[in-house]
Amino acid sequence: MSRIVTIGAAQSGPILREESRSAVVERQIQQLREAHRQGCDLVVFPEVALTAFFPHWWIEDEAELDAWFEREMPGPETQPLFDEAARLGIGFHLGYAELTFEGGKKRRFNSAILVGKDGQKIGHFRKIHLPGHVEYRPDNPFQNLEKRYFEFGDRPFETWRAFGGVVGIQICNDRRWSESYRLLALKGAELVLIGYNTPDHIPEHPHMDRLTNFQHQLCMQSGAYQNACWIVAVAKAGIEEGVSMIGLSSIIAPSGEIVAQTKTLGDELIVHACDLDDSKAYQELFEFGTNRRIQHYGPIATQAAAVPPP
Amino acid sequence: MSRIVTIGAAQSGPILREESRSAVVERQIQQLREAHRQGCDLVVFPEVALTAFFPHWWIEDEAELDAWFEREMPGPETQPLFDEAARLGIGFHLGYAELTFEGGKKRRFNSAILVGKDGQKIGHFRKIHLPGHVEYRPDNPFQNLEKRYFEFGDRPFETWRAFGGVVGIQICNDRRWSESYRLLALKGAELVLIGYNTPDHIPEHPHMDRLTNFQHQLCMQSGAYQNACWIVAVAKAGIEEGVSMIGLSSIIAPSGEIVAQTKTLGDELIVHACDLDDSKAYQELFEFGTNRRIQHYGPIATQAAAVPPP
Numbered sequence: 001m002s003r004i005v006t007i008g009a010a011q012s013g014p015i016l017r018e019e020s021r022s023a024v025v026e027r028q029i030q031q032l033r034e035a036h037r038q039g040c041d042l043v044v045f046p047e048v049a050l051t052a053f054f055p056h057w058w059i060e061d062e063a064e065l066d067a068w069f070e071r072e073m074p075g076p077e078t079q080p081l082f083d084e085a086a087r088l089g090i091g092f093h094l095g096y097a098e099l100t101f102e103g104g105k106k107r108r109f110n111s112a113i114l115v116g117k118d119g120q121k122i123g124h125f126r127k128i129h130l131p132g133h134v135e136y137r138p139d140n141p142f143q144n145l146e147k148r149y150f151e152f153g154d155r156p157f158e159t160w161r162a163f164g165g166v167v168g169i170q171i172c173n174d175r176r177w178s179e180s181y182r183l184l185a186l187k188g189a190e191l192v193l194i195g196y197n198t199p200d201h202i203p204e205h206p207h208m209d210r211l212t213n214f215q216h217q218l219c220m221q222s223g224a225y226q227n228a229c230w231i232v233a234v235a236k237a238g239i240e241e242g243v244s245m246i247g248l249s250s251i252i253a254p255s256g257e258i259v260a261q262t263k264t265l266g267d268e269l270i271v272h273a274c275d276l277d278d279s280k281a282y283q284e285l286f287e288f289g290t291n292r293r294i295q296h297y298g299p300i301a302t303q304a305a306a307v308p309p310p
Numbered sequence: 311m312s313r314i315v316t317i318g319a320a321q322s323g324p325i326l327r328e329e330s331r332s333a334v335v336e337r338q339i340q341q342l343r344e345a346h347r348q349g350c351d352l353v354v355f356p357e358v359a360l361t362a363f364f365p366h367w368w369i370e371d372e373a374e375l376d377a378w379f380e381r382e383m384p385g386p387e388t389q390p391l392f393d394e395a396a397r398l399g400i401g402f403h404l405g406y407a408e409l410t411f412e413g414g415k416k417r418r419f420n421s422a423i424l425v426g427k428d429g430q431k432i433g434h435f436r437k438i439h440l441p442g443h444v445e446y447r448p449d450n451p452f453q454n455l456e457k458r459y460f461e462f463g464d465r466p467f468e469t470w471r472a473f474g475g476v477v478g479i480q481i482c483n484d485r486r487w488s489e490s491y492r493l494l495a496l497k498g499a500e501l502v503l504i505g506y507n508t509p510d511h512i513p514e515h516p517h518m519d520r521l522t523n524f525q526h527q528l529c530m531q532s533g534a535y536q537n538a539c540w541i542v543a544v545a546k547a548g549i550e551e552g553v554s555m556i557g558l559s560s561i562i563a564p565s566g567e568i569v570a571q572t573k574t575l576g577d578e579l580i581v582h583a584c585d586l587d588d589s590k591a592y593q594e595l596f597e598f599g600t601n602r603r604i605q606h607y608g609p610i611a612t613q614a615a616a617v618p619p620p
Contacts, residue, residue: 128603156606159619166618176596178488178536179607186609188618205591211565215535218566222532225525226488255521256528281515286486289615293438296466297489297611299496305599308476308498309469 003276005163005191008035008043009232011249013266014240015052021077024050029084031269036088038271041117042163043085046236047095047127047172047195048110050078053236054097055132055149056142056199056243065149069099069108073121086119091163093234095171095195097150098126110150112169112195116162123160126153127171129180140203142243146173159187165276168229172196175233176219178226179300185227186288190254190279194220194233198246213248217258225256228282230274238265254279313586315473315501318345318353319542321559323576324550325362331387334360339394341579346398348581351427352473353395356546357405357437357482357505358420360388363546364407365442365459366452366509366553375459379409379418383431396429401473403544405481405505407460408436420460422479422505426472433470436463437481439490450513452553456483469497475586478539482506485543486529488536489610495537496598500564500589504530504543508556523558527568535566538592540584548575564589 010031015024028045035043048054054068073096074082085092091114098111110127130152132144157180159168168184168191175194184192200212208215224231230253237247251260251272260270320341325334338355345353358364364378383406384392395402401424408421420437440462442454467490469478478494478501485504494502510522518525534541540563547557561570561582570580 128606129601131601152603153606161619176536177602178492178532179602179610182488182610183606186613186616188616202595205595208565208591208595211567215566218528218532218535222488222528225528226486255518256525257521281518283616285512285515285518291439291441292487292489292614293462294611294614296438296463296493300489300492301604301607301611303496304602304604306496306498306593309471 003164004273005041005165005276006039006271006273007232007251008038008040008269008271009234009249009251009260009262010035010043010045011234011247011262011268012046012049012236014238015236017052017241019052021050025078025081027267028081031267032084032088032090032092034269035271036090040090040271042091042093044093044193044232044234045095045195046234047112047197048097049095049195049236051097052240053197053243055145056241058136058143058145066099069097071099073113082115082119085115089117091115091117093169093193093195108150109153110146110171112171114160114162114167114169114193122162123158123167123169125158125169125171126155127174128153128157129173129177131173137203141201142199157183157187159184159189165190167191167193170194172198175223178223181223181227185229189227189229190276191230191232191274194231196233197236200244200246213246216246216248217250220250220252221256221258224252224254225282228254228279228286230254230276230279235262254282313474314583315351315475315586316349316581316583317542317561318348318350318579318581319544319559319561319570319572320345320353320355321544321557321572321578322356322359322546324548325546327362327551329362331360335388335391337577338391341577342394342398342400342402344579345581346400350400350581352401352403354403354503354542354544355405355505356544357422357507358407359405359505359546361407362550363507363553365455366551368446368453368455376409379407381409383408383423392425392429395425399427401425401427403479403503403505418460419463420456420481422481424470424472424477424479424503432472433468433477433479435468435479435481436465437484438463438467439483439487441483447513451511452509467493467497469494469499473501475500477501477503480504482508485533488533491533491537491539495539499537499539500586501540501542501584504541506543507546510554510556523556526556526558527560530560530562531566531568534562534564535592538564538589538596540564540586540589564592
């Protein structure tokens with residue numbers, strides 16, 4: 001048996017601060033067409049894929065901040081991406097900064113959507129594990145203001161039936177938390193899509209910089225193996241407005257093996273024919289229903305901080 | 311700042327079916343003395359370290375089964391290990407099959423103890439994630455009858471203040487479950503000790519055999535990084551009564567890096583000076599209290615099996 005979904009991880013090089021969404025969408029459409037030539041069913045674009053990663057900068061003016069967000073999806077500038085994908089018969093994942101009015105209140109999220117081959121939205125996810133800080137850090141060479149500009153995702157990790165399997169989404173820092181994978185696996189995920197913008201420098205912990213690439217893939221490889229799912233993780237990479245970000249967009253099998261990864265820090269497409277049935281053997285190996293000992297797991301869901309013994 | 315604990319991972323080669331506990335303890339005492347020469351504070355012995363790994367065989371006779379278990383710890387045959395460790399001023403971790411009478415009922419567990427430099431017991435743990443099966447599998451070249459011979463650990467993952475830090479224990483298959491690390495980290499673990507007996511062949515999934523070593527270390531490396539702890543994992547290795555088991559006893563830093571690993575499948579000691587303060591930077595990086603979003607984690611502790619969308 002096999003259930004092949006051919007997936008393209010469409011890594012993005014840096015996006016200039018003044019680059020228009022239309023120009024970015026044009027780059028994405030080029031990748032869509034190349035993916036079509038390579039037989040893709042699904043193309044995965046990164047987190048906040050339509051603009052430079054603005055949480056790296058301090059922005060005080062609210063109108064200026066809001067201008068980095070999408071108020072509709074698709075909107076006038078993203079409609080051509082939806083149209084071209086539908087014309088080619090390719091689904092896609094797109095990360096974007098979401099501005100919405102709910103209950104009369106303006107809300108901002110770091111979000112992603114999954115779109116089917118017919119151009120219709122299948123799923124929508126709001127990043128749960130926001131990294132970074134709220135305050136300005138004058139000593140840092142760049143900021144990481146996600147906790148200032150976004151609200152924490154207010155909806156659970158979710159999966160959807162799509163592309164012949166069960167698909168879920170994480171965004172960037174979600175991938176460093178083992179709970180993210182497990183929650184998706186508990187909803188049957190066979191394929192997890194992850195966009196990210198990850199600097200190769202941690203201002204507060206510079207001694208960790210040499211390990212950024214390693215730890216990035218380590219979390220996802222173990223997440224894939226322990227949760228029996230494919231992972232397709234896609235970077236915005238390269239030096240963007242002075243901030244250097246990792247590449248290593250990766251397609252990872254349920255064995256934990258990396259089966260494809262990018263080799264540049266620019267726009268680059270990697271493609272793999274993912275057999276969703278590969279996840280079955282690992283689902284049988286781990287057999288959650290028989291082997292998970294939930295009576296011991298309570299503190300994971302009730303206790304946030306560590307409490308060492310007295 | 312540094313809090314160095316010098317730890318020896320005392321890998322064991324195979325133990326013959328007819329080998330006496332006294333003979334095994336004599337091998338362990340040789341490793342203790344070598345560890346002392348190398349300045350160890352703590353020596354870690356494997357899971358079920360005193361005998362061959364009997365769950366690989368079908369045993370019908372109850373008296374014969376019980377003979378593989380320890381009714382007291384220390385008992386007459388293990389007392390010399392306790393005595394020599396105390397004489398040398400070295401603490402140790404020892405895995406063993408535990409037979410106990412509680413509430414008038416005979417109970418069997420796959421257990422481990424942590425013993426201080428003074429020879430006094432510090433902690434005791436009963437394996438929670440038992441692998442394998444209950445029934446005889448005639449087509450398999452060996453059995454994996456842990457679910458038949460042991461009860462599931464009935465006490466939580468626990469940590470203890472010892473060796474200048476906070477120490478916890480997992481046993482073998484516990485290491486493949488992300489919850490095991492997280493539960494220990496929520497109790498402040500800076501050092502996790504793991505003994506294992508891991509065949510290099512999975513009769514039900516032989517196509518996974520080539521990945522056994524990789525997946526073994528993958529789980530622990532990500533467990534260390536995501537939970538900011540040192541891991542010392544120790545094998546019973548080599549071909550034991552016809553069952554071939556992996557080695558790769560490993561000392562893993564909170565960065566996820568393997569800093570030492572064995573290179574044989576026999577009795578082999580590897581030593582590393584582990585700085586428990588290394589875990590602090592990663593505890594600060596992940597900052598559980600600020601960043602864990604427990605309001606979303608409920609299903610991890612309430613739902614054992616996966617439930618895909620309809």
